[in-house]
Structure formats: C-alpha cells, structure tokens
Amino acid sequence: MDINELKANITARMEKTLDALGRSFTGLRTGRATTALLDNIFVEAYGSTVPLNQVGNVSVPESRMLSVSVWDKGLAKNVEKAIRESALGLNPMSDGNLIRIPIPPLSEERRIELVRIAGKYAEESKISIRNIRRDGMDEIKEMEKRSEISEDEKHEYEEVIQKITDAMIAKIDEHLKSKEQEIKQV
Numbered sequence: 001m002d003i004n005e006l007k008a009n010i011t012a013r014m015e016k017t018l019d020a021l022g023r024s025f026t027g028l029r030t031g032r033a034t035t036a037l038l039d040n041i042f043v044e045a046y047g048s049t050v051p052l053n054q055v056g057n058v059s060v061p062e063s064r065m066l067s068v069s070v071w072d073k074g075l076a077k078n079v080e081k082a083i084r085e086s087a088l089g090l091n092p093m094s095d096g097n098l099i100r101i102p103i104p105p106l107s108e109e110r111r112i113e114l115v116r117i118a119g120k121y122a123e124e125s126k127i128s129i130r131n132i133r134r135d136g137m138d139e140i141k142e143m144e145k146r147s148e149i150s151e152d153e154k155h156e157y158e159e160v161i162q163k164i165t166d167a168m169i170a171k172i173d174e175h176l177k178s179k180e181q182e183i184k185q186v
Helices: 002-027 073-085 108-145 152-182
Strands: 044-045 048-051 056-062 065-070 093-095 100-103
Touching: 002 108, 044 100, 048 152, 065 073, 073 093, 073 100, 108 152
Parallel strands: none
Antiparallel strands: 044 048, 056 065, 065 100, 093 100
16 A cells, blocks of 8 residues: 555545534534434334434424424324434424424523534544544554655655644534534524
C-alpha cells in the first residue's frame, strides 16, 4: 500500500464517520417538524424490525406536525408504539392508518439536554476519527518495518495523516456548533 492509497482509505473512512454524525444529528429534535426526525425509528413488522419508512409514508402537513400514513392498517399500533417509545419524546395520535405526531415546542431544559446529546455524538465521532488515525499510523509503522519507506518518509506520512485528522475534527466541531445554534433557536 502506498501513501496515496492510505490517504484515500483513511479519508473515506473518516468521511463515513462524518456522514454518520450528520444522520445522528438529524434525529435530534429541534422544535421544527422534519421527516428526518423519524429516520432512526424501527418498527416490529412481519416478524422482523424494519425502518419506519418501509411501512408507511412520512410527511410534514404543518410546521409543527408530522404524519405517518401506514400502508398496512394492522401495523398502525406497532408504528405508534415505536414512535412513543423512542427517545424523541413525541406523543403520536392514531386515526386508523394515519398517525399524527404533534411536535411540541422545546422547553429550555430539553434544549440543554439536546445540546448535551449532540456533544456526546460529536465526541463519539471524534473518538472514531482518532481510531482511524491510529490505524493509519500503525500501517505507516508497518511500512517502515518492512523497509518499504524510510524513517523520513514515515514522519512525512504521519504528518499527512495528522493533517487529515485535524481537518475532520474541525468539521465535526463545525457541525456541532451549527446543530447547537439550531437547537437553541426559539
């Protein structure tokens, strides 16, 4: 493996971590209705657990309301239960195969809790990024041990990996700052 392959591999893995953080952030409620809010909800259906969007249509009829039109009326209770038991703090109301989910305004206490949760997600992502960096550094050490690169090249490559890591950590911090501002908006 040469340095370009290693850089590409590490960058791709770190980008996946950033994408995962973005998906985690979309699941945090900010007081506005968005279909992404229900993306991480899974429903017991047909003997297995499936994502909510595979058993019904999620829409935003109003700014503070979500609705789920369940395709199989027999699954409506399971969908309602999955939403109620999620960590989102939502109280769905069933009307046959249509489930309405009012989005209550966030209290200051809940906003503080959401900012804390967002910080936890960001820290988990940073740990993941650092683990990827460690894997890259280990690979560089192995390359030197196998005499594929010199000691000077090893230090040069380690600096490259560190710069990629620093850039990704900065992106995580930017995402977190943006999400915190979104949560704190009234």
